[in-house]
Structures are given as structure tokens and as C-alpha cells.
Amino acid sequence: MTDHPIRIAVIGSGPAGFYAAGHLLKESDGRFEVDMLERLPTPWGLVRSGVAPDHPKIKSVTRIYEKTAAHPRFRYFGNVSFGEHVGREDLLAHYHAIVYATGSPSDRPLGIPGEELHGSHAATDFVGWYNGHPDQCDLEIDLLSAERAVVIGNGNVALDVARMLVLAPSELAPTDTADHALEVLADSRVREVVVVGRRGPAQAAFTNPELLELGELSEADVIVDPAELDRALAVHDPAAEANATSRKNVEILKGYASRTPKGHAKRIVLRFLLSPTALLPDEEGRLGAVELVRNELVPAAGGALRAQASDERETIPAGLAFRAIGYRGIPLPGVPFDERGGVIPNAGGRVIDLETGEPVPGEYVVGWIKRGPSGVIGTNKKDAQETVDAMLADLLAAADGAAKHAPEAPDPTAVESLLRERQPELVTYAGWTEIDKHERALGEPAGRPRVKLTRIEEMLRVAASQSPSEESLEEVEAG
Template identity: 40%
Template sequence: MRHFAIVGSGPAGFYTAEALAKAYGDQARIDILDRYPVPYGLIRFGVAPDHQSLKAVSKRYDKVTDEPGVDFIGNVTIGGDVSVEELLALYDGVILAIGAPHDRKLGIPGEDLPGVVGSAEFVGWYNGHPDFADLDPPLDGTHAAVIGNGNVALDCARILSKTQREFEGSDIVGHALQALESSAIRTVTILGRRGPHQIAMTPKELGELGHLEESSPVVEAADFPPVEADDALEPGHRKSINILREFAATPPDASKPKRLVFDFFAKPVRVEGDGKVERIVVERTELDENGAARGTGERYEIKASLVISAIGYSTPQMDGVPYDERGGKFQNKGGLIADRLYAVGWARRGPTGTIGTNRPDGYEVAEQVAAAMPAGSGNDREGATGLKRLLAERGVMATDYDDWRKIEETEVGRARPGSPREKFVRVEEWLSALGR
């Protein structure tokens, strides 16, 4: 019997478990570990609460845990409760699927001023992540800025621009809904160093901005290259550009009090304020011959009492695991870090791709594992039996999938009208729901 530990219960972790279960059948035991008592990672804490159709992929993950050889072990911190080295002693293979939950720094003066937050923090705040439940972003000013030109930037800008009624059917947590209801923000500026053709925004997320109840998108037509240049774009990207062109051609709705402003060719160079953020100094850019942004020397200021940085993420370092500082991920070759130690998902390739991208990635790494460690061979390691004994000795209250079902049932039962659930936002609350 082979024993495998997958560290991280987000999309990459579940797809890898699914692939290993198919490869080994009843010849392997697969444990999905997570630092929190509940599973799903990015699906629970990262996907926007008003995008419930994307969260529905968790139903597929539920089926993975129905496999007789797959288990979930939650509330376990790798590097704290147990080390990677100890896992390798207990399991035939260890696959790190911890994602990239840390915000990348802007690297400009003033980014440490109160009121400047990373998108992982802000998204975690409105999604009920326990690390960010007490974030309390400043919403008492009239202007906010979001730095970045990807879908996460759009999510943050959209959440800031919605009315309470537009959150019906979502699972945005109560503390965020209450704070947003009394928000004074009327203008959200989305800053991008390059132009419309260089965005990483998908049509669905862009299109939503044209249907907000109280906010209108604002795009400058002068920021676009000639329309003929769109022909060279991929179909999906071309559709996104068409949406932006439509925004540029449509005057803002005067009946709507809020504005969502796209400021392209804008590079933040400094955040300023007296004890807290009040404005961003931006340098106008242009594209060089390689398509990179270069400064023109022209500078201007953008008013903002809240700044959200959405410029990318990095995987946290772990003791004994080689790390790629530049890429913000573990050093690996096709997923292999070291003997019997693998990385998958964003921990392997960096923060790129969609949720679905993790499926082929997980299957590719699972194939490597199966080739290196065929069923019916190898050492007789303890796997979950040894891990649970070790955790019990250290006083760690691990959870399993049955525990998660009880937590889920409680969250569903405490939902406000029209919402699928009201999430607990602290580890103690999760454990209390289990009577612990």
C-alpha cells in the first residue's frame, strides 16, 4: 500500500488527489492536509462571493473524498504542527499544493502606510479568511484605487462598487457586507502600467461592470490602438477588448452616483499621506519596442484613501524546501522538488492560470508520482495512522471530512435570507461548531 500526503486542499490539491486515486485504485491511501479545519482553499477564500457558479466546483471535490482511499485531515499546520521532513518519513510521497496566498509588494515608497492593503488581504476579508477577519479596510473616503489589470483587480473594484441588493445570493461574510453598506466610496480607479491590449481580464468579469446598479465604467478611447490591431488577439482577449471599447464609446450613466475608472499607462511610483494613505503619485507610461512599460516623466496624483494592490502573489517558504525567490514558488523541475517531494498548482508554476488550469497540472504531477512509485512496491510507511498519532501526541485537534460536513451544515443553517451560508471566520468558531 502506498501512502501520499497532499498539503493544501484547494483546486490543485483536490485535482491531484483525484488523479492519484485513479492511478492507484485501492493500492494507495491519499490524505489531503490543510492548515484550516475546512477544505477548498481558493474556492472558499479566493473566489468572489458573488460568483457562486465558480464555487460549485467544490461538488466535484466532494466526490473525490468519497473515494475509499482518500481522506481530509484539517487544522494541521505544516512547518508548525508537523514538518515536511516528518511527513516524508510517514508517507511515500508528499505533494505541496499550498498555492500562493501572499501578496507581492509594490516596491514603492509609502506602501506601508495605513490604508494600503494587498488583494489577498482584501479578498480574504470579504470572503471570511481567518487571517484577515479583522482587516477593517478604510471605506470612509470617497476614492479608492486598485493597482493591477487582472481579474482579481476587477473583483476588488466590483465588490467596492456594488449595492447591498446586488450581493443577494452571495456568501459574502456579514462583517464585510455591513461595512460595504455604509461605504462612502464613489470612485474606484483601476491602475495598469500598460494598455488595454495587455490586460489579463476575462470577458465575463469585464462585462459585469456594465450592469452595476449604481456604478458606471469609464474608459478613455485614446488609450486604444487602432481597431485593426485587435485582429491579432486571441478570440477571448479580443472579446475583452471589445467590451472595453464599448465602455469607452458609452458616456457614464448620469443617474448612477459611482464611477469605475480605468486608468491605463499609469505606473504608481509613490503613495503619500499624513499618517495614512491619501493619494498615489503616478507616472504616465508608454510601450517600448518589446511591449514593456517605460516611464515618460509625466507625473500626476490620484486621490485615494484606500489602495488595494493586486499585482500578483507568492508561495510562502517552508523549512527544507528549495525556493525560487524570483518566481515566488518552490524550485522544481516539472513538479519534482526533491526525492519523493513534489509541488503542484501555483506552488509549482507560480500564480498563473485559472481554477481549471490546475486539473491538467495535477494529473501531470500525479503521473510522475505513479511512474516513480509504482503500486505494490516500496517501503511500508505508516501514512495517516502515524500522522494522527503524532498530532494527538502534540495536542493538535485535527478535523476530517465528517467534521467539515457538520461545520457546513451549521454555516448553512445560520445564513441570512437568500444567502447559501454565513461562514465562520475564526478557527475557534469552526471547532466550537464541532463541540471542541
């Protein structure tokens, strides 16, 4: 490697982007400089806008990212969107490498009739709404017209959605749930949430603590039909039986099936072996029911069990449906994209040109946009290490005369000028710190970790100020 600074642009400030930045700054012998570009004024990706508000401890992982952000060779440029304010060519002119860490911000449709009905939502949107993501803050979630909601999917996002729908207002009040969502959730008339898996309990993607948590809710019973459980478990699944998480999930679910309900006002019903076939309208044209087909478990190629539809159908009356069947990556202009997988094609983090099958010099990828929308926060640490190792290996090879990518102007001031020219309302880390202080100050009187700002304009106003807005503080204090 040469002695001059090696300048890296990381696109996206979620866990993957921050782990990549942290690894680079730690391992580079003082030569790496990292600029992080984030489309929102606020950092942390899904740690801020995905992780459920009643799980505040998980969010404390941001303390690690704050240490990275405090590094003298790190800069944050928020409110700058790759593909809108800057493109690949702009960045390649200024940086030795780009690391894409843009996550999987979109949702997957079910592809069945009725998905567009009033009352049918992607979990992605609902999650963004209750977490105060600016893209979803105006979403209309009608919790007054329905007493039953169906959540489709058997992953942890499905459990987050189900839990958020039945938590008591007193349990939500001390959290950082967005204020607009707190109001709507407090008035909710939803009494039953049916969580539907297309396969069985042994094949569910839940993790044990999240499934256990359902059994400890203060205002909701958890209901599992023992006959349905037995039917699903009658099919032998060697892969699931060898998996400790699956075995424990089955044990937890058997425990729920044998429970006598406590008679709480709300309930979460866990159903299995059912796939939705249509969302049906009621007389007013809003969602009225979910039609499902009963599945059998049959062996698939590779030994796993897949769901195969039978002739048996069932209809669950419901005014709300949330599809929680996974997130999806979206393409970035000029960057290779694998439409099928919804990821940037890569080999161990090196972006691959789809036509040549060769690595694209100077371009790397980490996190969900690298490997798809699965894995917890910590998974992204090891994943980012793999990419950083590949990058270091390439840069070492470059020192032997095989330069892979040489930027024309690797000058930190030149790129900052360019970014400010393209986005005059750029938010630096100091600007984010103002937003953070402001949000915490707003939350403090009510014992909440923060009150989130949900509008970009408001974030920009606070980021530009030197101290939390007195006006807003007075408003909160006045109740």
C-alpha cells in the first residue's frame, strides 16, 4: 500500500455501513479515511427505524457506532442520497473505493388479489410508521375499523408487528414509538392478531427470545391449537430437528398449546400450514377477510420441507392484514443488481459485473444489500469484516503495480464541496448530534428515551441550530 491516505465512501449508515467503517479505521494503519453518505439526516438505519420501540436495549448498539463516528478520520454526510445527489462516477472520481451498505428498504408483495385494499399493508411500512421513518410518517393505519388483524409470515418481523398491535398503551408510552403512532395505537380496537405461517412450527424463522416474549404479554393471551401443531409436527424434518433454535421454538409452542388462556382482552393466535390466496373486500370495498389454503409439508430439493397447497380452504374475517414475508433490496443507479435476489451481485463483498462475471474495481458491498434481508445486527459485523478483508487484499495487490482504481481527485475538501453543491442541506455528524440532543430532551420529561422527529424539514431546522429548540421544550413541558 502507498503512504497517501486511502479514501473510502460508505453509502448507508446502518449496522453494516458502521461495522465496515469501524473495521477500516481500526485496521488500516492510519491510512484509511472514511466518508459515510446517508440519505436521511439521521444515522443507524434499521436500528432507528426497524428495531421495535419496546426493545430499547438492542438500540444501545449505537454506542459502538458513535465511537466509530468520533474517529478523526471519519466524516458523516447525512441527507445525501446516492442516485439522487451523487452517483457512482462522482464518487469514483474522489474515492479509492465505494462500499454500498444501503440495506433492503423495500417490501415483497404476496402476488395475490386484493393486496391493494384499504387495510392491507406491508410490514415494512407499518414498522417504518411506528418507528417514525420520514417516508412512512403520513401513512394511514386504521386501527379503529378492525378488531382482527392477520399477519402473514413466521419471522421475527411478524412477531414485532403482532406484539406492537397488542401492547398496552402504558407499555408503549415510555418508548420512542413515534408520537403519531402512539396516538393511533392507544385508540386501537384490534383485539385479535392471527399470525399465519405457510409451513409448520419447526420451520418457523422466529428466534427463541422473541417467541418466548409473546407468552409474557401483559394484556394478551397467546393461543396455539394443539391439533394443528401435532399435524404440522407429524412430518419428520431432519434439518429442523438438528437445529437447536427450531427445537426450542417447538418446545415453546407446545407449552403455549397446553396453556389455559388467562382471559386477557387481547389475543395473539399462532396458525400454521396456511398460505393466503386472496384478500377479500367487504361491502364497502375495504379489506374484509383473508382467504387461505391449507398446506401439506412435502420434501423439496436439498432436503428442506416446502409448503404444498391442498384443496382445503379457510377464510378468516379481518379488516387488517400485514404481510411480513421479508424485505427487499432496491437497485442503485449504475450499480450491478441481481433482480432475483434483490442484492448487489458480489463475491465475498467484491461487486461483480453481471456480464463479465469479474469484480468491478473499487466497488464493494456489505450487509443486507450484499447477502439479502436476513440476519440480526451482529451478523453484519462478520459480514463487513469479510468485505473489508477483500478490500485490503485488493489494495495490497494494487501496491504491486496492479492499481485497481485510482481516483482523479482524492481530496477531502473537493468532495465535500461537491456534496454541498449538490445538497446544500447536507447534515454533518454535528448536525445529527443536535437532532439527537433535541430528541432526547423532548423525551426526558415523560421518561422516554427520545421523541423522534419524523419530518425532514424539522430535522434540518434542528440540525442547523446550536441547541435544542426552546419552543419545542416549552411545548412538551406545558403538556
